[in-house]
Amino acid sequence: MSSSPPPGSLPTPSTPPTSTFSEHSELTTDGTSNITTNAQVQLGTSNMLNPLGHHAAGHATTGSINNQFSDSNSISSKNSSELSVRKRVSRFLKGHSKTNDTITTAPVSPSPAGAALTEPALSELSSNVEAIISQADVTAVTLDSDPLIQRLQFMAATPTIAIIQVERTSVIQGVPNPGIFSKNVAAPALTTDLPRPSARIEKTTQLVYCYSLLTRAQALSSSSASGVADTQTIALDESQLKWVQQVEPFEQDEMRRLIEQLAEEFVADQIKAHVAIAEVVLVGPILEHEIYRSLLSSFISEFERNTLIDIVLLQGLVQLVECASEGYLVDDDLVRIAAVLSKELAITHTGTSDHTSYLTWTLSRVLDVMVSGKVKGLNRNQDHQPMLQLLRGLRDSDNVCLKHQAAYAYQALQYVPDDETPLEIVWRYAQLAAASASSVSSVFKLNPAGLLESLESLQKFGASVAEAVMAGMEGYQGLRDGTGKIVRASEKKFDFMEKRSWYLALQGTSLFIQQGRLADFREVVCQAPCRHDVDFQWGICRQLGETAVDSLWDASTRQQAIDFLGALYRSDIDWKLHTEIKRWIMTILVQISQLSDPETIDHALAVLDGLEKGANTALEGSYPLSVRLLLPDAFPLLTRVQEIPRVDYKLHTLKKQRMDEYKQSIYISPMAKPSLQAPDDNLFPLMQNVMEFLESDRQVMLILGDSGVGKSTFNRYLEHQLWQGYKTGDRIPLFISLPSLYRPERELVTEQLETLNFSDEQIRELKLHRRFTLICDGYDESQLTSNLHATNFLNQLEQWDTKLIITCRSQYLGSDYRHRFAPKADGPYYCSADNLFHEVVITPFSYYQIEEYVEQYVPLEPRPWFAEDYMDKLTTIPNLMDLVKNPFLLSLCLEALPSVIEGETDLSRLQVTRVQLYDNFVGHWMAVNKRRLQDLKLSEKLLEAYEALLDNGFEKAGIEFQQDLAAAIFRKQDGRPVVDYIPRRDKDSWKAEFFGPDPEATLLRDASLLSRAARQFRFVHRSILEYFYSCTIFMPINNTEEIDPQYFSKSNIPNFSIADHPLSRRILVTELPILQFLADRVHSNPNFRQHLNSLIERSKTDEQADRAAANAITILVKAGIRFNGADLRGIRIPGADVSTGKFDTAQLQGADLTGVNFAKSWIRQTDFTGAQMEEAQFGELAYLKMPDRVCSCAYSPDGKSVVGGLNNGDIIMYDTTTWTQVKTFQGHEGTVSSLEFTASGHQLLSASSDNTVRLWDKETGRSLLGLEGHSGAVTAATFSPSGKQIASGSDDKSIRLWDAHSSPATSVSIDHGSKVSSVTYSPDGLHVASSGDDGVIRVFDILTGLPKLTMDSGSRLISCITYSPDGQCIVSGDDNGELQFWTTVDGQPGPKWEGHPSLVLSVTFSSNGHWIASSSYDYTVKLWSAQTGGLVYVFSGHSYFVYDVAFSPDSSLLVSSGYDSTVRIWQMNSVEAVLDSSNIIDTLYALAYSPNGQHLLIPTQDGHLRLYDASTGAPSLALSSGQARVEHVAYSPDGLRLATVESFSNEVKVWDAKTGQVDFTLHCQTEDDGMKKWKCRTKIPDFSRTVQGIAWRPGTLEFVTGSGDGSVRVWKLKFESSTLVVQLLWNTGPASLVATGAAIADTVGLSDANRRLLLQRGATDGS
Secondary structure, X not given: OOOOOOOOOOOOEOOOOOOOOOOOEEEOOOOOEEOOOOOOOOOOHHXXXXXXXXXXXXXXXXXXXXXXXXXXXXXXXXXXXXXXXXXXXXXXXXXXXOEOOOEEEOXXXXXXXXXXXXXXXXXXXXXXXXXXXXXXXXXXXXXXXXXXXHHHXXXXXXXXXXXXXXXXXXXXXXXXXXXXXXXXXXXXXXXXXXXXXXXXXXXXXXXXXXXXXXXXXXXXHXXXXXXXXXXXXXXXXXXXXXXXXXXXXXXXXXXXXXXXXXXXXXXXXXXXXXXXHHHHHHHHHHOOHHHHHHHHHHHHHHHHHOOOOOHHHHHHHHHHXXXXXXXXXXXXXXXXXXXXXXXXXXXXXXXXXXXXXXXXXXXXXXXXXXXXXXXXXXXXXXXXXXXXXXXHHXXXXXXXXXXXXHHHHHHHHHHOOOOOOHXXXXXXXXXXXXXXXXXXXXXXXXXXHHHHHHHHHHHHHHHHHHHXXXXXXXXXXXXXXXXXXXXXXXOOOOOOOOOOHHHHHHHHHHXXXXXXXXXXXXHHHHHOOOOOOHHHHXXXXXXXXXXXXXXXXXXXXXXXXXXXXXXXXXXXXXXXXXXXXXXXXXXXXXXXXXXXXXXXXXXXXXXXXXXOOOOOOOOOOOOOOXXXXXXXXXXXXXXXXXXXXXXXXXXXXXXXXXXXXXXXOOOOOOEEEOOOOOOOOOOEEHHHHHHHXXXXXXXXXXXXXXXXXXXXXXXXXXXXXHHHOXXXXXXXXXXXXXXXXXXXXXXXXXXXXXXXXXXXXXXXXXXXXXXXXXEEEOOOOOOOOOOHHHHOOXXXXXXXXXXXXXXXXXXXXXXXXXXXXXOEOOOOOOOEOHXXXXXXEEOOOOHHHHHHHHHHHHHHOOOOOOXXXXXXXXXXXXXXXXXXXXXXXXXXXXXXXXXXXXXXXXXXXXXXXXXXXXXXHHHHHHHHHHHHHHHOOOOHHHHHHHHHHHHHOHHHHHHHHHHHHHHHHHHHHOOOOOEEOOXXXXXXXXXXXXXXXXXXXXXXXXXXXXXXXXXXXXXXXXXXXXXXXXXXXXXXXXXXOEOXXXXXXXXXXXXXXXXXXXXXXXXXXXXXXXXXXXXXXXXXXXXXHHHHHHHHHHOOOOHHHHHHHHHHHHHHHHXXXXXXXXXXXXXXXXXXXXXXXXXXXXXXXXXXXXXXEOOOOEOOOOEOOOOEOOOOEOOOOOOEEOOOOEEXXXXXXXXXXXXXXXXXXXXXXXXXXXXXXXXXXXXXXXXXXXXXXXXXXXXXXXXXXXXXXXXXXXOOOOEEEEEEOOOOOEEEEEEOOOOOEEEEEEOOOEEEEEEOOOOOOOEEEEEOOOOEEEEEEOOOOOEEEEEEOOOEEEEEEOOOOOEEEEEEOOOOOXXXXXXXXXXXXXXXXXXXXXXXXXXXXXXXXXXXXXXXXXXXXXXXXOOOOOEEEEEEOOOEEEEEEOOOOOEXXXXXXXXXXXXXXXXXXXXXXXXXXXXXXXXXXEEHHHOOOOOOHHHOOOOOOOOEEXXXXXXXXXXXXXXXXEEEEOOOOOEEEEEEOOXXXXXXXXXXXXXXXXXXXXXXXXXXXXXXXXXXXXXXEEEOOOOOOOOOOOOOOOOOOOXXXXXXXXXXXXXXXXXXXXXXXXXXXXXXXXXXXXXXXXXXXXXXXXXXXXXXXXXXXXOEOOOHHHXXXXXXXXXXXXO
C-alpha cells in the first residue's frame, strides 16, 4: 500500500527508496539480454497519485517559495507515425541512432516469439499498462479497431525514450568543488529598505516588498490562530516583525490600493513602455484575481496586436504568467499565448535569428506553465500537431542553443495533455520504488533522493514495459473478445516511447533553485542517471546561467553559479561533457561578463581565463538567460498613481492623527433641552440626541449654550467617537474651528481640508463621492451672520453631502436666528425648510454632574482636599453652586478655590463672583508655569530673559503680556480669536511682538493660557480672551483692589487723552461677556464704579469721551446700578445699551442719546427736554386706540396696512408707516369675528356675528360681495391659497365653501356636527380644517366635502386652530388654555403644553414657520417656538382679553387686538430669550420680606416658594408647598418660621425657614374685620394687571409688589422738595417700558412712532 499526498503538495521520502531490483541486467543493442539474476518488477494501480484539487494553472512562480501543482482534465496528445508498430518496437528494443546509451533493466520472462498472449497474460499486461502508459488520443493514427491493439500501436508509434544506465555514484570527481552550493539557503526574494510607518512609498519594489511582508504576517497569524502549523510560509525576522506591528490596517489597505491602481494605470495606458512593463510585472504575484485578469488580458491583447516582436513585452508576459496565483489562469490564456508564439515561431524559425531563440525559449516557459497547470484546450490539428512538427524541425537546427531549447519545448509539449505534472510523476515513481508506504513523507516536498530514485524507477519500468509489449504483440492479434476492460484500465499511464527522464530531472532541479535548495540541486546534478544526456547538460547550464544573472540572488550565490559552470566545463571525464555544451558554457560566461554588475563581471572573466578553451569558442548570437526582467530604476506608474487622490489613505491618516491628538482627562456627558425657553425639567442626553439627528433626514443641527457650557468639549468628544467607529464609506467626521478659517461662508469644507493638506484632486473626489459630518465650532467667535448651509450650497447637486452640526453661544444670537441656520426650502421664495433643521440647548450642570466632575478631577493630580471637601465648600459658599453650573467656571473654580477661601473662617458669608474665579485661576496658572520654567534646562539667552522677568515680577509680566495680546486681537482682528502667524510673512507685523523669536516673548508665550495648532495661536477658551480684554479696562493690582492711576485715578483724568482710554477703543454693547466681567468689577471695586461715573461726567464737556461714556453707562446698568434722580444733563452716550435700566426722575436734558436702547427701562418723570434721540430704541411700538373692543385683526400682504374688526361691526384700517387711521369699512351689524386679506392685498374678507361674510375693496372701502347663507353667527372666514374659494364656519354647526368669483355667491355646506369656532385651509388648498365646541378637529376634502381626518382632543372646546406653513401639522388652542400639535398625515396628537391659564382665543404661525403666537383671556400674547413648543416671550400690555393675533408678512412684527379697545404692535427684534425659566413667574398672589430685610419670599402658582436677595434680586432658596397655589405668606418676627395659606384652603402651614420643612398646620375660619380709611399721598399706576400682594421691608421705606402679570417690583419712597417720590429699585418677571411723567418736549430726532409710544406710556410733550 502507498499513501497519497494531500492535494497541492509533493511528498518527500524520509529515506532514499530501496530498489526492488536485486541485480542488474544489461540490455544490449542487438535486442538480447544478458540476464544474471531473476528480479521482479512491482507494478500496480495502487501506486498512482490521487488527483489534486482542480485549478487551471497553479503556482509556477519563478522565485516563489513553494511550487504547488494543480490538476485539470487533460486531453490526449496526438501523435502520428508512418512506421509500423513492429518496426517502432523493434527499434526501441534493438537500439536506434537516437538511443546510444547502455540500457540497464530488470529481467523479464519473454514469451516465445510469435506466441499468442493468453488471457491471464493480457490481464497482467493490462495492469502494468495502467500504471505506466500515459493516456493518448490515437484518433489521428491508422489503427486497428481492437482497443488494446490501438494502444500498443500508439506506443510503438512514439519516439523512443532514452533509457540510460542507472548506476549511481555518491561523488563525481571534480564536479564541483566543496565550496560550491554546499548548503541550502533562503529562496531568492525581492527585498528593499522598509519605510517608516505612514511614510510615502516612492518605489514599486519597496511597495511589493512591504505588501508581501504584510501578507506573510497575516498567513502566519492565521496559522497560529488555527493551531495548524504553516510549513510553507517563511517566518519574519525581528526587524520585519517590528515593522509589521507598526503598520496600521489602513496603511495596508492603501498599499493594496496603490498596487491595484498601478495595474489599472498600465492597462489604461495606450503605450506599453518597457520601463512600465518591468514595473508592472513586479506586482503580478500580489494582485487580486480581478485586477490580475485585467492586466494579463492587456498583455495578451498587446502581444496579439503587435506586428513586430517586442522582446520586453514577451518576457514580461511570460513572467506575469509564471507568477499567477492559484485559480488566476484559465486554459484559454495559455492556449492563446502558445498559439501566437507558435505562429511567430513558424515565421521566424529559419536562419539564426535571435527572435527565434527568444520565441522558442518563451514557448518553453509557457509550456512549462501549461504542464504544471495541466492545461487542456490545445486543438490537435490547429495547435498541438503543428507545434510538434515545428519543434521537431527545430531540433535539427544548426543553432546549438536553438536545437536544445526546441528539444526542451518538445518535451514540455508531451505533458500538456496529461493529468499529472512531471513532478507528480516523479513523486509517484519515487513512491513505487520505496520499500514501504511508511518511508514516504506525508509532506509533498521533493528531495534529491526521491528525485534520483524516481528517475531510476522510470528507466527500469520503461525497459520492463518494452519487453512486455514486445512479447505480447505477436500473440495478441487473435484475441479480440473481452478486451474492453484493458482499454478502461489504461486511462492513466506514462508514455515511455516519447517522454524523456531528463525533462523530469530538469523540472526537479528548477524547483530546487526556486526554493533556494542549492545543496539539493548540487546533489541531483552530480548523481542524476541522465547526467550524460546532452539535453540535461544544456538545461543545467542554462539554470546556472539564469542564477548567475538574477539580481535577486546575493553576490555569493551568483558567483558560485559561475564557479559551478566552470567546474562542469572541466569535468569532462565524469560528465562526458559534449563539445557543444562546453561552447554553451563559454557563451553563458561571456554573456555574464557583459552585465552591469562589476563583481559578477570580474568573476565571470576570471573563470573564463581559467578554462582550457582549445577549439571551443562561444556560440554566435545572443541568447536569453534572465528569467525575469531587470528591476527598473524608474517607476513611472507608481509616480502617476501617487498623483491620483489617495483619499482613503489620507482619511485614515487623518483619523489616526485626530485620535492621537484627542486629550480629554475629564468628560461629563452634557444634558440638553429642546430650546432656550424649554423648562429645565425636560432634559435628555445630548449625545443620544445628536446620534438620532445623524440617523434622521434632517440636515442641520444647532447646538446652543452659554459661554463655557462645554460646546467645544462636546464637539471634540463627538468627533473622537465618530472617528472611533469610522469605516470606509461612512460619513467622515470633520471638526472645524470656524474662527480659524478665512472664508467659511463660501469655502467651509474646502478650506478645512486644505488646512489638513488634502490635495485639490482629493478634495474634488471627496466632494463628489463622499459624505461628511461637519462639526462646526465657534459660530459666534467667527462673528458670522450668514447661513453656512445655504452659502456653501451644501446637499445640493454635485455639492458637499453633509450633516451640519453648528455650535454657538446663546448670547450671540437675537430672537430671530433660525434663518441663519435652517436649510432653505426649494422654491422661488427662499423659505426655510424647518423639517430639515434641529435645535437643542446645552443646559448647565446639575448637582450630580458637578459631583461627577469633582470625582474625576481629584485623582488627576495631588490635591489639597478630597472630593467630599470640594463639594462641601461649593455648597457652603452662597450662590457658588449656581456659578459653577457652568463647566468651564467649575474647572476654574476647582483650581482657584484653595486660594479663594484662604484665611476665610465663615464660608457662608463669603461672596464669590465670576471675575474673582478668573483672577485666582490666572494667578495660579502663572505661578505654576513660573515654577515649571525654573525646572527646565533653558538656553543661555532664555535663562537670561527668565531671570530678568523674575526681577520685574514674572506673574505681572505674564498677565500684561496676555492683556496686550487680547487688546491686539480685538484691535487688529476685531475680536477674531485665532492668530495666524507665519514668521517670514509676519516678522514686521504686530504679531511678531507676541509670537516672534524674542526670548522674553517666547517664555511668556509658553507660560500663557494659549494653545497652538501648527501656525495658529489662540487663547484656550474664548472667555479667557474676553477676561484679559476686560483686564485692559480694569485690573486690580496685587489683590489690593487698587487701580492703575494711568487710567483710573480721578485726579489724573485731565492729564491723558480720552481717545487713548481702553473704553474708547470699541463699543462693547455686543460683547456681553466682557460687560459681565466689568459689571462684576463694579460691585467689588468702588473706585472702578467711581471711575465709570467720571467718564460719563466727562462726556458732558468732552465730545471725544462719548464712546467711553456710552460703554461706562452700559457697564453700570448691567451691574444693576440705578440712576434714579441722577443729574445726567448733557451727557454723550450714543449707542449705549441701558435696557432694563432705572432712570426714574433722572435729568437728561440736552443729552446725546442717539441710538440708545431704552427697551424695558423705567424712565418715569425723566426729563428728556432737548435731548438728541435719533434712532433711539424702546423695544415696543405705540398701540392703536379704537372706539370699541377690537375682536379681530390682520396685516396686509405688503405689510403697509393693518386692520382691526370692532365689536360694533366697523373695520378700521391703519397705515403702518405713520400708524394713522386711513379708512373705515362699515356694513356689518354685529361683531367682526374674523379678518383676512387676499393674497394680492386688494380685497379684505370679514366674518361677523350678523350671520354674513363680506368681501371688501381695500382701496375704496366698498363691499364687493356679501355671502349670506349661515343661520347663525359666522365665527371665522378664510380664503383658499388660490383665492378662488372662501370657507366660513358658523354657530349653525356648518362649514360653507363659497365660490369667491361668482355672483350671486354659491356655496356648498358641510356639516361639522357642533358650533364651529375656527376654520383654516391647508397650504396646498386641498383640505379645510375646522374646530368646534365638541373638542373635535375635522379635516375635509374640498372637492368631495367628505371628512379625511377626525382628531378628538378630549377637551370641551377647541377654540382656535392653524396650519403650519408646510402643512405638516395643525396647532390648536382649547378652553383649558392648552396648546397642542396634531400631525396632518394621520391625525395623531403631538406635543401638548399649558399655554395660558384660561381659554386660548387665537393661535397663528409666523410666515417663516419659526414661531407660534397665542392670545387668551389672561391679557397676554405669548410667543412659542414652533419646533419645540417652548415659551419664547410674553407680551404684556393689554389690560383685558386679547382676542386675536397676527404676524406681519415678514414675521418682524406681531399685532394683537383686545377687549381694551387697542391694537398693539410688538417688535420681534426686541424679543429677548428667557434663559432662566425660573424667572418666568405667573400671576402672583402674595409675598413677604424676612424680618431682617435681607430676603424676599415669593410664592408662585405651581406651589413653589422662591427666596430672593432683597437688595439685588438674586434667587436663592426654593421651597415646595405642593401643587396648590399659595395666596398669602408671612414671616415670624424672629425670621425662623413662615406661614402660608393656599388657595381655597382653611389651613395655615407653618414652615421652618432654614430647612424648608413644614413644622405644623393650623386650621382656621375666615372672619370679617373692620376697615380703616387712609389718605392717599401718591399712587403707582404702572401695572398692567391687578396688584395681588404688597409687603414692607422692615426698618426701611422700601416695599415690594406682586402683580397678576407675573412681575415682582421693589420700590423705594423718598422725598424730593417735599414731594413724595416712588422709585423702582429692581424687578423680576416680564419687563416693559414705563415712562409715566417723562418729559419729551423739544427732543431732537425722536420718531413719530416712538413719540406716540412714550405718550401712550404716560410721557408728556408739553402740548
